Amino acid sequence: MKKVILIITGSIAAPKALELYNLLKQSYEVTVLVTPSAKKFVRFPENIKVHDDFLDQEFYQREDKINHIEFAYSHDLIVVYPATMTFISKAALAICDNLPLATFFASKANKIIFPAMNHNMYHNQAMQRNLALLAQDASVSVTQPDYGLLATRISGDGRLKEPDVAFKMIQEFIKESTELTNKTVLINYGATRSYLDDMRYLTNNSSGKMGQALAQAFLAKNAKVIAVVGDVSIPLIKDPNLTIIRANTNQTVFAGMNKYFAQADIVVCVAALNDYQIAEQWKGKISKSQNETLKLNLIANLDVLASLGAQKTKQLLIGFSAQDSQDAIIAKEKMIKKNCDGIVMNNISVMNQEQTEVEFYFKNNSYQFKGSKIEVAKEIVQILSKNLVK
Template structure:
């Protein structure tokens, strides 16, 4: 058996629900304990029909819990939810998945899940028709939107006797997934990272501005991904209503000039800069001191170029620093992205095309191609921006170490 170095000393809650795949949970517990983890098992009452709590308590060396109270003693779900480094739901049934998506709380496991301050990962187990049902897939998407992770199901022989998708990942696969997850948590420890996100608003007068449709979702997802891997993150954020996760320094700005000043002042102290913001290319030459009144059939505005933040960071870049930029294009996408990579002295450019459905401003999903200085192209199909953020950071780490 391989030794999972990252699991040593980790505190793990294993939630077991009423599936025939519950028999595999004993192997999961055994592997985690052998890796040096501390495991507490919580079961739904139906799960106890599939595997005996005694078996799991013997393997985990901890009492197995499945009732909110027992012998006049309350199972403190709040403290359980705060105790763990990660909560693993394996197997996750269709019923408990639905409860996770809706927030229903009718057993101890769900009470702990809703109280958990740690990350949660689920390993679904169900028959193929149940797995592929639109309501199940919607619930999977919903719990992912809550920042829960989902370990992909396998294809194979199912309890129904059929063969297809829905089989829970094998215990060894699940434990290996946890090992990789904990590795990622420390990949960027000690690194200082600057991320820019959102639009800029260029004032015409005290009321009106020139802006764009950027929501800041992609940049915020990147900042959160970096933070989750142990980095010290500073997020320079333009005007947006999007919520920013805790655990990072946020510098809010409005105009391109403010974003330029913030990024160039912070950059010398960081290891990595990811310029994801949609910065205005032009700004009004003069800003009217009072609201411009409607008069005449036309209004002429004189605009001037804004300072190029990415280019300036490329000029300031010292040995050991890494600069990544974004390119949102509508024509000749690859040509323009490669030109930007070279002219801005960036190490990596992330290309979006507004021609791709589900990509670009305002969407919860994105589709990207990454170009690096070594001449490589990395393509990623349409996925949630949180997953695209992980793809970008994985690529950045690989390119930086190439």
């Protein structure tokens, strides 16, 4: 049985959480955590054990204290219902001053958030910025509140989703978050090098952000992820289900991919590989005083995606293609030539940026996605996981 943490915050809509609790209890083991203000709005029946300890000195001196780490490590999902502006803002800004927030931060479990607040508060720029910050975590799903009658007796966005609707969303979220259980994803990202001499090389300004966002989105669906990573400008994530292999040339990237290709269910080639390599690498370091000018002879480099496509059997194989314009004809030609199931085309202008815009050509369909790289990654992974489990 799945274990769910239900976090209830101090909102006039908080009493609805009791109905959601009763629905969840029918299918899951539920632990209730409440913020200090939640008890001002909800009278909890005796059969519901509520945890609300402050993380202060008095808390640590108590013998019956509950460790937030125990909660964080022993549950499969965290539900925040309702999620107030205060809770969302603290969660986005890493302010940890109560047990629910401490558990929220300590847990690697997937999280689903149900906002509830006044229309103007919901649409406040600071609120939208904080919601966007939370959405940057691949394990967090922020739902849209309903439009309807609010506590102020006016209608607008910000009404908490009804318990039965939230329950169905939670059920679907749990199902989706385990779609890739026992599946292996092989992915590459980052830039590669083509050496001129033992010190200098040709490369590009790929940051690795899109590839790592995809890796996080796959991990959020409980996949085992093997990442072959080139040069990146971002800190690499760590996860028990993630194996990282470092490689910095097309040849070493292919070697890493080829080693695990047969066992992979999904293969995604995001790395910005060098299309060309220097025909002959100098030994040592080229002397500037002895070479006022240099003429470089560039030859075609190893095509990793095509090489993997040539041996593809059961795998879903997806490639990325950075272009200065997005062209469906080019994408479809690549899919045929390289024997892959899909091509994601992005513009070279988004390299090393936080936002992106892509055209995803997958089998006989095409999709357009625009937003942060983690948001776009979630959309791509959702399509691939749905296709794989059919």
